[in-house]
Amino acid sequence: MYKARYLIFLYFLLVIPNILFGQKRELQIAKDNFDIFWKRPNTSDEANLNAIAQAKSAIDKVWANEKMSKQQEVKIYKAGINAAASWLEKTEKSQPLADSALAILNTLTVPKANTYEHYLYGVAKSILKSAYGAIGNSYGAKSNYKSAYAAYENARMLDPTDTDLVLISAGTAYNAAIQDHAFTPIAREKYSKILNSDIKKTDDIYIQFSALCLIAKDTTAAIEILNKGIHQIPNSKELLGRQFLNHYKLNLIPSFIQQINTVAKTNPGGEWLPYYLGRAYDILIENINHRYQYAPRNEQSRLIEEKNGYLVKQEQAFRKAFQINSNDADIAAGLGGFYLEKAIKIYNTGINVTDKKRIADILAQTDHLLDQSYPFLKRASDLDILSESAQANLNLYYKLKPNTGRFGKTPEKLSYMQNNTFAKSNDNQLDSQPPEICISTPSVKEGGTFRYDKASITISGTTADSSGIYAVYTNGKEARVSSGKFTINVPLVFGDNPITVSSVDGRMNRKELKFVVHRESNLQIAEEANTEKAASATPQIRYVALIIGVQNYKDKEVETLDYPNKNAAAFAKLLQSSYKFAAGDIRLLKDPTREQVFDVLDSLSHALQPQDNLLIFYAGHGSWDNARQQGYWFLADAKKDKRSTWVSNGDIRESIIAMKSKHILLISDACFSGSIFKTRSGINAAPLPIQDLYRLPSMRAITSGTLETVPDNSVFVKFLLQQLESNKEKYLTATKLFSNMREQVIYNSPKHQIPQYGTISGTNDQGGDFIFILKD
Secondary structure, X not given: OXXXXXXXXXXXXXXXXXXHHHHHHHHXXXXXXXXXXXXXXXXXXXXXXXXXXXXXXHHHHHHOOHHHHOOHHHHHHHHHHHHHHHHHHOOHHHHHHHHHHHHHHHHOOOOOOOOHHHHHHHHHHHHHHHHHHHHHXXXXXXXXXXXXXXXXXXXXXXXXXXXXXXXXXXHHHHHHHHHOHHHXXXXXXXXXXXXXXXOOOOHHHHHHHHHHHHHOOOHHHHHHHHHHHHHHOOOOHHHHHHHHHHHHHOOOHHHHHHHHHHHHHHOOOOOHHHHHHHHHHHHHHHHHHHHHHHOOHHHHHHHHHHHHHHHHHHHHHHHHHHHHOOOOHHHHHHHHHHHHHHHHHHOOOOOOHHHHHHHHHHHHOOHHHOOOOHHHHHHHHHOOOOOHHHHHHHHHHHOOOOOOOOOOOOHHHHHHHHHOOOOOOOOOOOOOOOOEEEEEEOOOOOOOEEEEOOOEEEEEEEEEOOOOEEEEEEOOEEOEEEOOEEEEEEEOOOEEEEEEEEEEEOOOOEEEEEEEEEEOOHHHHHHHHOOOOOOOOOOOOOEEEEEEEOOOOOOOOOOOOOOHHHHHHHHHHHHHHHEOOOHHHEEEEEOOOHHHHHHHHHHHHHHOOOOOEEEEEEEOOEEEEOXXXXXXXXXXXXXXXEHHXXXXXXXXXXXXXXXXXXXXXXXXXXXXXXHHEEEEOOOOOOOOOHHHHHHOOEEXXXXXXXXXXXXXXXXXXXXXXXXXHHOOOOEEEHHHHHHHHHHHHHHHOOOOOOOEEEEEOOOOOOOOOOEEEEOO
């Protein structure tokens, strides 16, 4: 009995203190290693990984003791270390660690201010907020937007003052609602709170909220929300364009005109209010033109009077927009299109020379209308009523050379003048047959539905008529027409987008084709196209490269270069050896013709999938057309004085728009290559995490210069290859690649050429980035 008591005494005297001492030692190990991490919290290197691994092992041992686990300090360290372990993992697999940390923090009473425990509590919350942000990014990269939204919401609740998280959470809820319409009420509630808060609203907030209302079939709310946005941001092209589209689809154009006039009273300064006002009048005029064909004779005079009233208001609107911003192509096209119609009416009338001159000058400086307005402009030029600048533009556009230029004696133009109604004053045989029209892209039958997953679609086709083609319209907007071929880019909302393509000949006869483009998310289309595989298969991500080098030209007037093919081959070899570009996914074209390049681009537009990445590289001659504000590539069959053999930035842009790839990077080492941008050099913006940059679509370009000549022996390519060869980062963004090489190019090039980086104009870039991934 005494022996048993003695043993119990020894146990409490020696063993229990040793256990307690051991747990305190483990707690100190956890603290010390957690401090190592917290000194460099945004670093995922081996030192931090080892420190948190040791800290977690130690705190888990302490946590196993029931008495120790109840201590406030231990709880905070346990939560902070679990949060750090989750953040370092940076995938959805680490969510259980983050959830356990959140559960612990929710049981705590907030420590007293100005104490070490209060500081430690704030540190744990901050790390856990970052961990949930990383988890949300991981879910978002896999298009699991509901889970991403839940993670972002947890992060937001940990720091309610973070407005960026509020916007990220709302944007993710929007994506979830697009993916699953049942999520729409949650997303609408988020956007409603933002609209009623002090958070600065962008046009995207109003557009996305309006789209959610359309999903819920609440068209009244959709229009009201955009109306609020237009009052707050009255000169937003995107907001006005979306509101215009909504009113057009709902046959509410008069209401749109009333709204624009109301906003313009308090915000008279912007160009896009009058521009869209002119577009709205264009729709009303189109409706009258259509009604006129079927109206009884006694009704036609009233319709003409009504149309003339709209024409006056349309001219005032377009002229005001043009006076504010005469450099925008859409605005110039709006006013030019109006004057083209007016030119037809006054061609054989006694209108005064001043008005003729004013109309001709606008037309002569609206590049894509020059072909259609040719007869009127030729007469104006012959009468010498064009201004010097307008005549100079015509001279440059048509390259006034006897028998060779497009202006003057070409058979094509002479035939057009002889047969077209503009140029014939005494023609009693009226053409009453509508023109022929055929849609080539998208591939859809009349009255059918074409399913698509992008924010806009390019519609192209052919049209012809013996009286000549006056214009082609798509949903009231004029398309570009050249040699009977037309093309136009149409913005799309989610769901059904009715499309009406109208071709009008020289006698004002009209032919219409109607179909529907149904826009869905990438995920929905992929799931329905692969129903048998969707449950188990994961799409294979590919990196595809089209590399073009041109140094030998068929036209002896074009100077031969020495380095482009060598540089192109070196670039292709580097991508295959060091980065995740498979040999079969790299197309190297040396001295290709225009046709060969576009054949490859067309095949890529069919072969590439939404998860793929495309890199296009070009080295060769370039040119700049100041009248068109357009840059060009010279491929092997380019002729020095024949622009139709060149490849314009617009051609490249249209090919890029047709690609399904989420990320496209264009690298151009050519003279005047900088003209392809919408925006340039955003390298000073705060970097997003790699997951975010990959999740968001990007259409970017890196060019060797702005609007300047660049040398044959390329410093640009030298440092491009050097940076890619020396790179040690697993994931290298195009933004960082450009930032690393920019100053090297500037200070090592003979003329201090300035390379450029930015978004390709007219594409669906949403703020992501092209990621170069090193091979393992």
